[in-house]
Amino acid sequence: MATLAALETATPHALLRLPYPEDALAPIISARTVALHHGKHHKGYVDKTNELISGTEFEGQALERIVLATAGKPEHSKLFNNAAQAWNHAFYWRSLKPKGGGAPTGDLAAKIESAFGGLDALKKKLATAGVERFGSGWAWLVSDGKTLKVVSTPNAEVPFTKGETPLLTIDVWEHAYYVDYQNRRADYLQAVIDKLLNWEFAAENLART
Numbered sequence: 001m002a003t004l005a006a007l008e009t010a011t012p013h014a015l016l017r018l019p020y021p022e023d024a025l026a027p028i029i030s031a032r033t034v035a036l037h038h039g040k041h042h043k044g045y046v047d048k049t050n051e052l053i054s055g056t057e058f059e060g061q062a063l064e065r066i067v068l069a070t071a072g073k074p075e076h077s078k079l080f081n082n083a084a085q086a087w088n089h090a091f092y093w094r095s096l097k098p099k100g101g102g103a104p105t106g107d108l109a110a111k112i113e114s115a116f117g118g119l120d121a122l123k124k125k126l127a128t129a130g131v132e133r134f135g136s137g138w139a140w141l142v143s144d145g146k147t148l149k150v151v152s153t154p155n156a157e158v159p160f161t162k163g164e165t166p167l168l169t170i171d172v173w174e175h176a177y178y179v180d181y182q183n184r185r186a187d188y189l190q191a192v193i194d195k196l197l198n199w200e201f202a203a204e205n206l207a208r209t
Helices: 002-007 031-053 063-070 074-095 106-116 119-132 185-195 199-207
Strands: 137-143 148-154 165-171
Touching (some): 031 063, 106 119, 106 199, 119 137, 119 148, 137 199
Antiparallel strands (some): 137 165
16 A cells, blocks of 8 residues: 555564654644653554564564554454554654644645535534544544545544545544643644644645555
Protein backbone atom coordinates (compact mmCIF):
# COMPACT_ATOMS: atom_id res chain seq x y z
CA MET A 1 0.00 0.00 0.00
CA ALA A 2 2.07 2.88 -1.33
CA THR A 3 0.24 5.55 0.65
CA LEU A 4 1.53 4.12 3.88
CA ALA A 5 5.04 3.16 2.81
CA ALA A 6 6.67 6.19 4.38
CA LEU A 7 5.50 5.05 7.81
CA GLU A 8 6.89 1.52 7.54
CA THR A 9 10.07 0.74 9.47
CA ALA A 10 12.34 -2.25 9.73
CA THR A 11 12.38 -4.24 12.93
CA PRO A 12 13.06 -3.55 15.63
CA HIS A 13 10.56 -0.79 15.05
CA ALA A 14 11.73 2.67 16.03
CA LEU A 15 9.75 5.42 17.66
CA LEU A 16 8.96 8.03 15.02
CA ARG A 17 11.02 11.15 15.56
CA LEU A 18 8.64 14.09 15.88
CA PRO A 19 8.73 16.30 12.78
CA TYR A 20 8.76 19.40 15.02
CA PRO A 21 9.92 20.37 18.55
CA GLU A 22 7.75 19.27 21.47
CA ASP A 23 6.59 22.84 22.11
CA ALA A 24 5.82 23.62 18.45
CA LEU A 25 2.11 22.81 18.69
CA ALA A 26 1.52 25.08 21.70
CA PRO A 27 -0.75 26.61 22.82
CA ILE A 28 -3.18 24.25 21.06
CA ILE A 29 -1.34 21.18 22.37
CA SER A 30 1.17 21.86 25.13
CA ALA A 31 4.75 20.63 25.23
CA ARG A 32 3.85 18.62 28.35
CA THR A 33 1.09 16.78 26.51
CA VAL A 34 3.34 16.08 23.51
CA ALA A 35 6.14 14.82 25.76
CA LEU A 36 3.80 12.45 27.60
CA HIS A 37 1.86 11.39 24.53
CA HIS A 38 4.88 10.78 22.31
CA GLY A 39 7.51 9.81 24.86
CA LYS A 40 5.31 7.57 27.04
CA HIS A 41 2.18 6.39 25.25
CA HIS A 42 3.49 6.16 21.68
CA LYS A 43 6.85 4.80 22.81
CA GLY A 44 5.08 2.22 24.93
CA TYR A 45 3.20 0.86 21.93
CA VAL A 46 6.40 0.66 19.87
CA ASP A 47 8.33 -1.06 22.65
CA LYS A 48 5.54 -3.57 23.31
CA THR A 49 5.24 -4.35 19.60
CA ASN A 50 8.95 -5.13 19.42
CA GLU A 51 8.66 -7.34 22.49
CA LEU A 52 5.67 -9.25 21.11
CA ILE A 53 7.16 -9.93 17.67
CA SER A 54 10.55 -11.05 18.89
CA GLY A 55 11.17 -14.62 17.73
CA THR A 56 7.82 -14.87 15.92
CA GLU A 57 6.68 -14.99 12.30
CA PHE A 58 6.13 -11.21 12.49
CA GLU A 59 9.72 -10.32 13.26
CA GLY A 60 11.22 -8.36 10.39
CA GLN A 61 7.86 -7.37 8.94
CA ALA A 62 6.82 -3.78 8.31
CA LEU A 63 4.42 -2.33 10.86
CA GLU A 64 1.59 -2.00 8.33
CA ARG A 65 1.90 -5.66 7.37
CA ILE A 66 1.72 -6.72 11.00
CA VAL A 67 -1.46 -4.71 11.46
CA LEU A 68 -3.06 -6.23 8.37
CA ALA A 69 -2.03 -9.76 9.35
CA THR A 70 -3.40 -9.53 12.90
CA ALA A 71 -6.59 -7.48 12.38
CA GLY A 72 -9.70 -9.35 13.47
CA LYS A 73 -7.78 -12.31 14.89
CA PRO A 74 -8.46 -12.78 18.62
CA GLU A 75 -5.31 -14.85 19.11
CA HIS A 76 -3.26 -11.84 17.97
CA SER A 77 -5.32 -9.11 19.65
CA LYS A 78 -2.52 -7.92 21.92
CA LEU A 79 -0.09 -7.56 19.03
CA PHE A 80 -2.70 -5.89 16.84
CA ASN A 81 -3.57 -3.35 19.52
CA ASN A 82 0.03 -2.33 20.07
CA ALA A 83 1.15 -2.41 16.43
CA ALA A 84 -1.91 -0.51 15.24
CA GLN A 85 -1.50 2.09 17.95
CA ALA A 86 2.17 2.51 17.01
CA TRP A 87 1.07 3.05 13.40
CA ASN A 88 -1.84 5.33 14.29
CA HIS A 89 0.32 7.58 16.43
CA ALA A 90 3.04 7.92 13.79
CA PHE A 91 0.31 8.95 11.36
CA TYR A 92 -1.26 11.34 13.88
CA TRP A 93 1.95 13.29 14.49
CA ARG A 94 2.31 13.81 10.74
CA SER A 95 -1.33 14.87 10.47
CA LEU A 96 -0.47 17.93 12.56
CA LYS A 97 1.92 20.80 11.96
CA PRO A 98 2.77 24.07 13.69
CA LYS A 99 0.67 26.93 12.30
CA GLY A 100 -1.41 24.42 10.38
CA GLY A 101 -5.06 24.58 9.54
CA GLY A 102 -5.94 26.94 6.75
CA ALA A 103 -7.33 25.46 3.58
CA PRO A 104 -6.20 22.65 1.29
CA THR A 105 -5.54 23.30 -2.38
CA GLY A 106 -5.45 21.44 -5.68
CA ASP A 107 -6.93 17.97 -6.09
CA LEU A 108 -7.57 17.59 -2.36
CA ALA A 109 -9.60 20.79 -2.27
CA ALA A 110 -11.60 19.69 -5.30
CA LYS A 111 -12.36 16.30 -3.79
CA ILE A 112 -13.39 17.88 -0.50
CA GLU A 113 -15.78 20.16 -2.38
CA SER A 114 -17.22 17.20 -4.28
CA ALA A 115 -17.58 14.91 -1.26
CA PHE A 116 -18.69 17.33 1.43
CA GLY A 117 -19.78 20.54 -0.29
CA GLY A 118 -16.85 22.50 1.10
CA LEU A 119 -14.21 22.68 3.80
CA ASP A 120 -16.54 23.96 6.51
CA ALA A 121 -18.78 20.93 6.09
CA LEU A 122 -15.78 18.61 6.29
CA LYS A 123 -14.59 20.31 9.47
CA LYS A 124 -18.00 19.82 11.06
CA LYS A 125 -18.00 16.12 10.13
CA LEU A 126 -14.50 15.63 11.59
CA ALA A 127 -15.48 17.38 14.81
CA THR A 128 -18.69 15.37 15.10
CA ALA A 129 -16.89 12.09 14.42
CA GLY A 130 -14.44 12.85 17.21
CA VAL A 131 -16.99 14.11 19.73
CA GLU A 132 -19.39 11.22 19.16
CA ARG A 133 -16.74 8.50 19.38
CA PHE A 134 -17.72 6.86 22.67
CA GLY A 135 -14.67 6.09 24.76
CA SER A 136 -11.31 6.05 23.02
CA GLY A 137 -10.56 6.15 19.32
CA TRP A 138 -9.82 8.21 16.23
CA ALA A 139 -11.47 10.53 13.70
CA TRP A 140 -10.17 10.10 10.13
CA LEU A 141 -10.38 11.66 6.71
CA VAL A 142 -10.05 8.75 4.27
CA SER A 143 -10.23 7.94 0.59
CA ASP A 144 -12.16 4.81 -0.39
CA GLY A 145 -10.90 4.92 -3.97
CA LYS A 146 -13.89 6.81 -5.33
CA THR A 147 -14.54 9.61 -2.90
CA LEU A 148 -13.49 11.05 0.45
CA LYS A 149 -15.21 10.14 3.71
CA VAL A 150 -14.97 10.93 7.39
CA VAL A 151 -14.92 7.84 9.59
CA SER A 152 -14.38 7.12 13.26
CA THR A 153 -12.69 4.03 14.66
CA PRO A 154 -12.61 2.70 18.23
CA ASN A 155 -9.49 1.97 20.25
CA ALA A 156 -6.64 0.85 17.96
CA GLU A 157 -8.70 0.21 14.82
CA VAL A 158 -7.39 1.74 11.59
CA PRO A 159 -9.26 2.28 8.29
CA PHE A 160 -6.72 0.60 6.00
CA THR A 161 -7.73 -2.83 7.35
CA LYS A 162 -11.08 -2.17 5.63
CA GLY A 163 -9.58 -1.00 2.35
CA GLU A 164 -9.83 2.72 3.07
CA THR A 165 -6.75 4.92 2.70
CA PRO A 166 -6.14 7.31 5.63
CA LEU A 167 -5.37 10.90 4.63
CA LEU A 168 -5.17 12.38 8.14
CA THR A 169 -6.34 11.58 11.66
CA ILE A 170 -7.13 13.12 15.03
CA ASP A 171 -6.52 11.16 18.23
CA VAL A 172 -9.43 11.29 20.66
CA TRP A 173 -8.02 9.06 23.37
CA GLU A 174 -8.04 11.04 26.61
CA HIS A 175 -4.25 11.08 26.82
CA ALA A 176 -4.23 13.20 23.65
CA TYR A 177 -6.01 16.13 25.25
CA TYR A 178 -6.83 15.71 28.96
CA VAL A 179 -3.83 17.60 30.36
CA ASP A 180 -4.75 20.66 28.31
CA TYR A 181 -8.53 20.41 27.96
CA GLN A 182 -9.73 18.07 30.73
CA ASN A 183 -13.11 16.73 29.56
CA ARG A 184 -13.58 19.37 26.83
CA ARG A 185 -12.93 17.06 23.88
CA ALA A 186 -14.96 19.26 21.56
CA ASP A 187 -12.71 22.26 22.27
CA TYR A 188 -9.60 20.17 21.59
CA LEU A 189 -11.02 18.92 18.31
CA GLN A 190 -12.06 22.34 17.10
CA ALA A 191 -8.67 23.85 17.93
CA VAL A 192 -6.78 21.06 16.17
CA ILE A 193 -9.02 21.21 13.10
CA ASP A 194 -8.77 24.99 12.79
CA LYS A 195 -5.10 25.49 13.65
CA LEU A 196 -3.02 22.31 13.40
CA LEU A 197 -4.24 20.03 10.59
CA ASN A 198 -1.55 19.33 8.01
CA TRP A 199 -3.35 19.55 4.69
CA GLU A 200 -0.11 19.08 2.78
CA PHE A 201 0.32 15.65 4.40
CA ALA A 202 -3.26 14.75 3.47
CA ALA A 203 -2.63 15.86 -0.12
CA GLU A 204 0.53 13.75 -0.33
CA ASN A 205 -1.38 10.69 0.87
CA LEU A 206 -4.18 11.34 -1.63
CA ALA A 207 -1.67 11.69 -4.48
CA ARG A 208 -0.34 8.19 -3.72
CA THR A 209 -3.74 6.51 -4.01
